[in-house]
Amino acid sequence: MSHSPIHRAGNGPVKVELTQGETYTWCACGRSASQPWCDGSHQGTGIDPVVFVAERTGGVWLCLCKQTGTPPLCDSSHKKPSP
Numbered sequence: 001m002s003h004s005p006i007h008r009a010g011n012g013p014v015k016v017e018l019t020q021g022e023t024y025t026w027c028a029c030g031r032s033a034s035q036p037w038c039d040g041s042h043q044g045t046g047i048d049p050v051v052f053v054a055e056r057t058g059g060v061w062l063c064l065c066k067q068t069g070t071p072p073l074c075d076s077s078h079k080k081p082s083p
């Protein structure tokens, strides 16, 4: 199924503090004004956010370029040119 283009929300990851057992919703479309979190702006794009539960409390680097192969975590894909 096709979807609208994915936007880059940044050119590097953002470090966020997570709490073990909490549920988070990572923006996969790049349109959210509340990066890296989904704010519902993906409506109508055909792109869904990534909902995940933190496995531990602490800091993690979340992807903002939205090109990561390991969402929501940064895999250094921001260092590659945009497709």
Ligand code: FES
Pocket: 026, 027, 028, 029, 030, 031, 032, 037, 038, 039, 040, 041, 042, 043, 047, 048, 049, 050
């Ligand atoms: S606003 Fe981007 S996935 Fe929801």
